[in-house]
Amino acid sequence: MEAIRGRIAGRALLAGERLPSIRRFARVMGVSPSTVVEAYERLVAEGLIRSRPGSGFYVAGAAPSLDMRKPEAGRDRAVDPLWVSRQALDAAGDVPKPGCGWLPPDWMPEAALRRAMRQLARDDDTSLTDYGSSQGAPNLRRLLARQFADEGLGASPEDILLTGSGSQAIDLICRYLLRPGDVVMIDDPCYFNFQALLRAHKVSVVSVPYTPDGPDLAAFAAVLKEHGPRLYITNSALHNPTGATMTAQVAHRLLNLAAAHGLTIIEDDIFAALEPEPSPRLAVFDGLDRVIRIGSFSKTMSASVRCGYVVAKPEVIEALADLQVATSFGGPGPVASGIVHAVLSDGSYRKHVEAMRQRLTRARREIAGRLSGLGIAPWVMPRGGFYLWCRLPEGRDATEAARLALRQGVILAPGNVFSPALSAPDFMRFNIGQMPPKVWQVLPQVLVGAPSSR
Template identity: 35%
Template sequence: MIDFQPDRARGQAPTLVEQLVAAVQRAIETQALRPGMALPSVREFARQYAVSTFTVASAYSRLVSQGWLTARPGAGYRVAAPETPARRAEPLSWEPPRLNDSWLLSDIFADHSIPIKSGCGWLPGEWLNEEGLHMALRHLGRVPAMRIANYGHPYGYAPLRETIAAGLAAHGMEVDASQVLLTQGVTHGLDTVIRTLLRPGDTVLVEQPAYANLLQMLRLAGMRTVAVPRGAEGLDCEALERAAALHRPRALFINTALQNPSGASIGMANAFRILQAAERHGLWVVEDDISRELATGLTPMLAALDGSRRVVYLGGYSKVISPSVRVGYVVAHRDLVRDIARTKMAVGLTTPEIMERIVHQVIREGRYRAHIERTRERLGQAHAAVARHMDELGFEICARPGAGLFLWAKVGGTWRERGANGLAELALKDGIWLAPGSYFEASEADTPWVRFNVAYSEAPELWRFMRNAGAA
């Protein structure tokens, strides 16, 4: 049906992705594949031709973007109908998007045309807990419509809040369900916390580097941000003391476990020094802990050590269940949670109970812990493979957690002096999305650091590009 005979000659033949794209196009043009016919699944094709699933998924994605194939959840990949606008006698050439704030913050989530998504912040679709989601959806289908037809409670679905409180107790954080507020993901939670605790013109401390979306939210809210260096061992507490004394900030925003973008986690001594500084200077500490489920070792939880006095804790499920199931939570002192709930209702009303019920059912389903363990194992293997590529090219790696999504590395060659923005622009032309350091800098300075999502960074094409682009 598809005449695909991969040529693996290094440096001479087109990439395997390009070869596979061409083979499918030939099969469609010669009518060996007809409109509506299904293609083999990604795994089946990869097994049949002894190529990686990443190669097949990248080729299929490129064929969808060019109009040769269609993709529907549950139906796989099929040959597009002749009247599809993108299909013409000559296929449309792929054009890279423009690398700017608009694409990063909005269009990127709808852009499925980029074959290699090394810069993204989520797990591959085939890694997600598909069986658990399907079981939860079937369970939800049996719930009487009248029970899910209303707005729901301002704090969110009570059984899920109780489950979250019980789970936090296992980490030494004693709270009850009245201290848990559900949100539409951690990013929404951060927004409600910012709106509740802070006012335009306030000074806040952020990590350097820091979560890119947090920096954008603080800018939109009119905050003055001061960066405190963060490295493999945690936050620079001497710099924290100086910044707090000089700028009199209202809050510190921090990732504790598997920080985005560095992948590093704080240690116990670092955690105590952060809390002591917060006490001395009257700081709120906003702890974004979205990646804790992916951590393999013991990482201190600031909110547990603090007893929820100065620490506002945020967690969620986008990294382990699905990014499209937008459910997160905020945990804090009971009075503060009441104020955050008022903000939540003022700007968006209640959160979708249907999504919250799905998450609750997935957690209750017996295979959830096994799914977490499998994901940790796969990420550990990906970390080892990607770090080997980086070592071969002489990249400087900030931390080697062996867990979580990210490795943060300083590229070499001419880009070490010029910064990674130009490298990212060049990579997009080759269908590779990189996340340069400027995304994660409060000052937006162009740096030679790049965030790599290890689950998307094993493709040989990525490392071939790095060599050819002079990043070694």
């Protein structure tokens, strides 16, 4: 019964689809046909499936709507996460986009990427034509396991699943854990695509205010008590968009609360390599009991080579691997995983990341100073990364400023894009690597034209 529920929840079986035959499912599950008959009859009694005499058993009900074009209640389309993402993704290469979430090409290890592609082209033909294995390339999983061990996270290669991206990793976990109507907790503010992805899963979203030390624990405890969320998604280090880092004290108290309320946590660790020194990690403190770590290589290597990962308990990885096969017939193929493995193994990669951190430190100092000259104040000065979460002068309206900037060919990310409660009308997230001269010409103009949000 749980196997069928899991397939339906993960959308491997949709409304109206025929279930496996009794004999075939009995062979798959290693049980007698009579056991499958009893399981199916119980699921019919629950209303989850229905029987068609002479034909078999079918998933009941209508398929859940995934209409992403319907605007969220209370949301202006200009601050809708999907709209902002599409503006940044679809912009021409020469359009300044300080509101986007990636660095320009000249920040990436292009020479190492080209070497990796030439090396891959010389490998056997299967690297260029075959599917990858169900859990992902073993050599890359072994390399990642060694890296995680260096930071104190005990994970074997079997505890790692390679995915098509970090976003796909979260989507798989949501398919595995959630059903429509479940409650999920996120930070306020948070990475805006968390909100967009959760909309697709038809869950209820509640948020908790984020502080310079991590989530507000009093509010966190209140949400757990009142709403009983099943899942919490966060960045514990170099939080997006604020740049803040969770303290060890907050991390320990948060994990105690999660254990007491049966809460699972997704720790999105995508910015880990950009920290000057490793900060507290939920997955390390927790030992992968309630925490599932995800990440990718889009911020330090390439957003074009799509490869992410999940680190979790073996039973979770096993279920996610099945889901990934069912929904996309596996994760990244040998080309993507081969490039990532070759670049990570390249002796130049560590030097590249260190040079990137130093360059970001200089840029952060310079950009923060120039923004301050316009009356734009960073909320915190991050330890690393490439975001500055800033309050606009005199409470100017960030959404209106973003509209005006777009007319002049500059893409900004207004604060309410990141705020589930729409509580950041006078905040803006700036990408310090995406601040060419035109941005500094346009910013003073749009700030004057954006009336006060208060």
